[in-house]
Every structure is written in structure tokens, then in C-alpha cells.
Amino acid sequence: MYTCEPDKRGTGKQMTDKQRRRPGETREKLMSAALDLVGKGRHFASLGIREITRQAGVVPTSFYRHFRSVDDLGLQLVDELGLVLRRMMREARANVLQADKLIEESVAIFVAHAQANRSFFLFMAQGLAGESRAVQEGIRSEMRFFASELANDLRRLRLMEHLSDTDLDLTCDLVVRTVAFSLTDLLSVSADDDYQVGQVRKRTTRFLQMVFVGAAHWNSRSA
Amino acid sequence: MYTCEPDKRGTGKQMTDKQRRRPGETREKLMSAALDLVGKGRHFASLGIREITRQAGVVPTSFYRHFRSVDDLGLQLVDELGLVLRRMMREARANVLQADKLIEESVAIFVAHAQANRSFFLFMAQGLAGESRAVQEGIRSEMRFFASELANDLRRLRLMEHLSDTDLDLTCDLVVRTVAFSLTDLLSVSADDDYQVGQVRKRTTRFLQMVFVGAAHWNSRSA
DNA sequence: CACATAAGTGAACACTTGTACACATCAGGT
């Protein structure tokens, strides 16, 4: 979904295809167009309605059929972002088997997803300091959810059992932040520069290891 | 500097003041105007030349006398940002006396500076995922410098001496990232909500403590 | 089938935008 298809039908002024336009298709095209523009290096905050509709191969008026403003579109993108994150978590839970490689493999899965949905994560990184308060809060909320799920998983795996609930939350929050920041590193190197991507992955892994070492020895200094 | 002064002279079409306009005054007004707009909630990437010059109380054409484009202005703002960061470091070095309160006091100084130069740090947070590659790289570079200075300070204070140079750099990088991310928390709460600001400060402090606990026990697992 | 509704279209509006040009003013060096 959200692939960049080059306006399959020309500038046909009339819809003559026998194939019906499935409902919500334009809505998706608009969201995907915004993401594509972000993926091309534009900042979401600088996108205009006309620009988005042009990229989507749709007349400007159509935009209002689905969104009230660009910020509104952003909000709906945040919702979709939630789905992407959930998919990523599911895959991580399924694939991370050996506890000793937990960090490494989780980071690998994260990097893979970030690469596969580059525009999406780019949008997320931008939105964190974006100009729409609502989008900002939405992304922050997704991150909180992610952190709380991570805490649950750690509890379920009987890891970090010496930590109080609030300290575990603290740890997971720090983990999520660290990963989120790595996003900006990852997205600033070209997607197919395997060496650089590998460097980011290694570095992120070490960051997380350091955080978990800190968490493992946390109680001793809580006095 | 860069205070928001409300266009002291009116819409005078001619410059009749006996007081000479000191050189570079308009340049500063333009930079300050851009920062003001960012401080008002706009995103830097969405600012236009006319908007900036309007806010600065200057005719659009003047912009080109000092900058080639908005991105160019952004680059020069990054340079100024460097100065702000250096001032902050100097103050931190001067005021942090007792090693046991090192983290707490450093965070307090950071928060104070971030509050005092809100727009500047807002600009920095935005620029990290901004649309100008050059600005992005500039901010990243400032952060690297900051991290390396922090590493030097730790060495000078004979702290974390068990860490190799690369591991110390890793630690400092993680510290700087963590603080930078806290920026987005800090800047998303209203500036005069002392309670919330205090919460962010406490949370950031605990993050850093956890990182340093991790660093303190790092060697044991480097095998 | 008829009909309400959702989705798409093109033309038009009043603004705003970036940029170019020609001109005015002043500072400083020779």
C-alpha cells in the first residue's frame, strides 16, 4: 500500500473505465501522495493542498471530500502509522526467539521496517517537532503505546523483574526514545547504502545495550 | 539578542532617523523574525521570504541582500545556535561544582537555557528532521561537537575512566541524544507551566542517571 | 425503479508568493 504509481490513467477528463473506482481510493491516493512527497525530501509542514492533489493525479477540490485540511490528513496518517508500528511489534514478537540476541534482532527488525516504510517513518520523525500540535500529540501517543507494550513484553518474558513498574516504564520510554532518535540517523543516510545502515544498526544496538545495562543495575542506586 | 521588538519605527517609507542604522541590523532582524515565527508555532520549513520580511518589518527585496534563500538563513541560524550551545556549556562548566549533583545541575542549566532561548531550540528540534539537508547536517554536527566536549569534560574530571575512548564517545552521544529528545517534551509544554517543566527535568535527569549507570557497568559485558 | 448520497470535475475568485528591476541613500577609501 501507498506505493508510488505514476498516475495510471492520463489526464482523461472523464472516468470511462469499466473498472469501478473502489470507495476510498482517492483518499488513499491522497495520503500516499503526501507520503511520497515527504519521501522525496519535502517537509510535511510545507505541503499544500494543490501540491498533494497534483501528486495524486486528482483535482484540488477532491481533497475536501476526504480531509478538512492538510493537518487533518496528517492526523489520519498518524493513525495509519499506528498500524505500521503494530505490525512491526507483531513481527518482533514472533521472530525474537533467543533472549540473548533480543536487542540485536529487535533493532534489525526495526531497521528493516523503517527501510520498508521510509516515508512513513520520515513523516513520524518530522511530526515530532512538527507544526500541528495534534499530529505531534498523536505521534507522542503512539510512542507511549509502543513503550507500554514493550514493558508488557519484558514483564511477560520475566526480564528486568527487579524493576518497579514505574522504573520499567522509565526504561522502556528511554528505549523507545533512543530508537526514535536513531530514526533520524537512519533516514539521513541513503536507503541503499548498506554499510551506513549497518553502522546505524550497530550503534543503536549498543545504545540499547547500554540502557539495559543501566536498567539491570538500577536498583542499587535507587536509595 | 534576537528579542521580539515590535517594529519600533512605523511604516516610514523613508529612513529619516538621524541615528544611523548599524550594519547588519536588518540581517539580525530577519533572523530574529524567522525565530519569532518558529516560536509562534510555525515550522521553519513552511516559512516564506515574504512572511519573514513582513515579520521583520522590512521590504521583501531586502532579504536577498543578506541571504540567498530561506535555507541559507537557516544555515546561518545553525551557526548562531553553536554560540548558544557554547555559552550553555561554559555556564555548566562554571556552575557544576559537586560531582554527585553533576547530572541534576547540568539538566537544570540545560532546561533553563532551553526556556530562555525557546525559539532557538525549537528551531534546532525542527531542523533535525527538516527539509534542508545542509541545516540537518549542521545541527547534527553541533551535537557531535557538544558530545565530544562532554567527553573531554568527563575525562578531565577523571570520571568514567574505565571506559575506552570509543565507549566514552558512545556514552556521550547517547547522553546528548537523550537530552535532545527531551527538548521536544520541554518545548511541547507551555513555557510557564512550572510543574510540567519540572516533570520533564526530573524525567530527563533519571534518563541520564540510567545511562550513566549503564556506562559505569559497561566494561563487565564488553567481553 | 427511483432517489438520496457520496465522490469526482472544471471554472473562477481573491490573495499570496518568489523574484527582477530601477532607483535612493549612506560609508568609506582614494
Next chain:
DNA sequence: ACCTGATGTGTACAAGTGTTCACTTATGTG
């Protein structure tokens, strides 16, 4: 004293912007 450059100003224009309006078309439910 005079020129040169840096700086600031007003005007102008073509292109792009958000938004509204009236119109068509297809869908699904009674």
C-alpha cells in the same frame, strides 16, 4: 570631492495558493 559598493525601498508581474460554486456521475438502499 567623487566614485564605488553595500544596503534599503517601491513597483511590477507571472505563477501558485486555498476555497467556493454549480455540475456530473456512480452506488447502494428503500
